[in-house]
Amino acid sequence: MSDTIISAKNLDFYYGEAHALKNICLDIPEHNITALIGPSGCGKSTFLRTINRMNDLIEGTRVTGSLSYRGEEIYAPDRDVTKLRKSIGMVFQKPNPFPMSIYDNVAYGPRTHGIRAKARLDDIVEQSLRDAAIWDEVKDRLKKNALGLSGGQQQRLCIARALAIKPDVLLMDESTSALDPISTSKIEDLAMELKKDYTIVIVTHNMQQAVRISDKTAFFLLGELIEFGDTEKMFSQPTDKRTEDYITGRFG
Amino acid sequence: MKRKMYEIVGRILLYGCTGLTVGLLLFIIGYIIIMGVGGISWSFLTTSESVIKGTIGILPAIKNTLFVIVVSLLISLPLGVGAAVYLTEYAKNKRFVAAVEFASETLAGIPSIIYALVGVIIFCTALKLQKTLLAGSLTLVIMILPTIIRSTQESLKTVPQSYREGALGLGSGKWHMIRTVVLPSYVDGIVTGCILAVGRVIGESAVLMYTAGMSMAMQDFSIDRLSGASGATLTVALYHYAKENADFSTAFSIATVLLILTVIINFSAGFLGKKLKRS
Numbered sequence: 001m002s003d004t005i006i007s008a009k010n011l012d013f014y015y016g017e018a019h020a021l022k023n024i025c026l027d028i029p030e031h032n033i034t035a036l037i038g039p040s041g042c043g044k045s046t047f048l049r050t051i052n053r054m055n056d057l058i059e060g061t062r063v064t065g066s067l068s069y070r071g072e073e074i075y076a077p078d079r080d081v082t083k084l085r086k087s088i089g090m091v092f093q094k095p096n097p098f099p100m101s102i103y104d105n106v107a108y109g110p111r112t113h114g115i116r117a118k119a120r121l122d123d124i125v126e127q128s129l130r131d132a133a134i135w136d137e138v139k140d141r142l143k144k145n146a147l148g149l150s151g152g153q154q155q156r157l158c159i160a161r162a163l164a165i166k167p168d169v170l171l172m173d174e175s176t177s178a179l180d181p182i183s184t185s186k187i188e189d190l191a192m193e194l195k196k197d198y199t200i201v202i203v204t205h206n207m208q209q210a211v212r213i214s215d216k217t218a219f220f221l222l223g224e225l226i227e228f229g230d231t232e233k234m235f236s237q238p239t240d241k242r243t244e245d246y247i248t249g250r251f252g
Numbered sequence: 253m254k255r256k257m258y259e260i261v262g263r264i265l266l267y268g269c270t271g272l273t274v275g276l277l278l279f280i281i282g283y284i285i286i287m288g289v290g291g292i293s294w295s296f297l298t299t300s301e302s303v304i305k306g307t308i309g310i311l312p313a314i315k316n317t318l319f320v321i322v323v324s325l326l327i328s329l330p331l332g333v334g335a336a337v338y339l340t341e342y343a344k345n346k347r348f349v350a351a352v353e354f355a356s357e358t359l360a361g362i363p364s365i366i367y368a369l370v371g372v373i374i375f376c377t378a379l380k381l382q383k384t385l386l387a388g389s390l391t392l393v394i395m396i397l398p399t400i401i402r403s404t405q406e407s408l409k410t411v412p413q414s415y416r417e418g419a420l421g422l423g424s425g426k427w428h429m430i431r432t433v434v435l436p437s438y439v440d441g442i443v444t445g446c447i448l449a450v451g452r453v454i455g456e457s458a459v460l461m462y463t464a465g466m467s468m469a470m471q472d473f474s475i476d477r478l479s480g481a482s483g484a485t486l487t488v489a490l491y492h493y494a495k496e497n498a499d500f501s502t503a504f505s506i507a508t509v510l511l512i513l514t515v516i517i518n519f520s521a522g523f524l525g526k527k528l529k530r531s
Contacts, residue, residue: 054421059344086423096414099437108432109422158418165422 005030005169005199006051010065013046015058020046022223023065028216033191033200035214035231037207039246042220044203048171050074051201052088053081069169086113089167093174095154097146097161102129102138105146105157109165124164132160133190152183159190163198170194172202176209188213207247211235219243281511288508291501297509301468308502310509312470313489316385317513319473320464320485321453323389324396328449331393332400333442339401340408341430353405356398364459367395371463384482385471388464395459396449403448407441408434436529443525447518454514457487466492486510 006028013021021043028034036044049055050067053074067074074084086109097105106125115121125142129135134156138149146157155175162170172191176184191200191213204210210217211231218228219240227234227243238244299309343349371391381387411434419429465482468489473481484492486506494503 052421054417057417057420082423082425084423085421090421092414092417092421094414096412096418098415098418098433108419108424112419112422112424112428112432161418161422 012064014062016060032215034216035210036203038220043223044220088169089162090171091175103142128160128164169199288504291505317485324392328393336404360398368459368462383465400445403445
């Protein structure tokens with residue numbers, strides 16, 4: 001059994017008046033892939049975005065209860081959010097490379113955190129692109145604009161960009177939903193590879209994807225966590241009727 | 253059949269509008285150049301007016317124009333871009349932002365003679381700058397600030413939110429994110445704002461007549477003499493020759509120089525923008 005890395009206890013989240021997460025209790029284990037599933041609007045993305053405090057960008061949100069990363073409160077008043085986000089990287093739903101060269105995209109994070117030496121940056125860029133399984137496709141055009149890449153390549157570039165700051169946890173917010181099947185399978189393989197060194201939390205609408213790659217699955221419905229456990233068990237013998245209805249496609 | 257006629261008539265009307273507009277524009281440009289180009293000579297561009305020799309030269313006016321453009325842009329660009337960045341990226345109070353936007357839109361549209369009055373009261377009188385190019389430039393700063401703020405704000409709004417999220421998600425601080433991701437991807441907006449602002453500065457006469465003076469003599473722009481530098485820009489000089497001296501051939505020559513100057517400035521702003529974007 002792996003150690004818990006992210007732990008939610010009685011976590012509630014509000015967008016203004018709307019109660020988006022209700023009393024969530026969830027322990028995410030280290031070096032695992034944890035999938036968050038559930039129908040649209042169930043709160044799975046909201047939960048993901050509380051982990052690196054991306055919800056801070058939205059006005060009028062409020063959090064109560066406890067959410068901790070390696071035992072420290074994520075929402076502590078003196079929490080350095082930039083440091084938190086350095087440890088907890090994120091890959092978004094739509095590929096969002098910056099309008100600069102491939103090299104500068106990957107080097108953006110390290111540069112932000114103070115790495116200036118050219119040789120060091122070169123190493124980080126190459127290693128991150130290799131880890132994201134895109135090095136061979138882009139090594140001859142590192143100075144070209146990243147917006148010229150295909151959607152699948154852009155998303156792997158974004159993964160490389162996230163890996164370049166050596167995060168501890170990688171959050172993936174439906175990161176394959178905008179991609180074709182081949183790119184999707186590349187990114188799934190990549191996630192399986194990366195869990196050796198990282199803890200990965202993915203939000204997905206695709207249940208086959210959750211089955212294929214995740215170790216643990218959490219099922220959300222209307223802001224509540226209905227069921228959480230080993231993926232294999234949840235998809236073969238769900239304990240809650242609502243989980244069964246959802247994974248067998250009766251709603252959603 | 254009726255439908256077809258309808259289409260044809262519509263198309264003819266649209267062609268007509270375009271043709272008329274472009275035609276009028278070309279006519280004006282052509283007319284000015286034909287009337288003006290004859291009066292332009294090397295000495296016209298490189299000397300100042302001499303009553304004794306009876307020669308006309310516009311070098312002081314050219315220098316004054318460049319001075320006014322450079323000074324007013326140097327001050328208003330950082331101020332305006334800074335204000336726009338604050339309003340779009342930092343300001344939390346939506347009502348405040350809306351009020352400022354409304355105010356700057358209104359200010360961008362009011363007649364420049366009102367700015368002239370403000371300039372006379374604040375810069376020339378209260379701050380004791382008198383009628384100088386410096387006072388004129390400062391008045392123009394106030395005049396073009398709303399234009400720069402609005403155009404900057406509009407282009408900041410077009411920078412995708414996903415760029416901001418991407419940068420913040422990598423642990424970038426807010427200002428770092430703005431400086432490294434938001435501002436570079438909106439260089440075009442700065443350039444457009446600059447061109448609009450320069451256009452207003454070059455075209456301005458009322459403000460400068462009241463705040464910068466109408467002298468056609470050579471001015472000294474060294475820092476310690478700045479308090480005495482007072483003179484006409486090209487546009488004011490144009491007015492001066494056409495209205496006071498009824499010397500229309502000189503006025504047309506100045507107009508031609510103004511046209512060329514505007515083209516040069518707009519092209520170099522565009523060129524600079526492309527350069528900045530690439531680096």
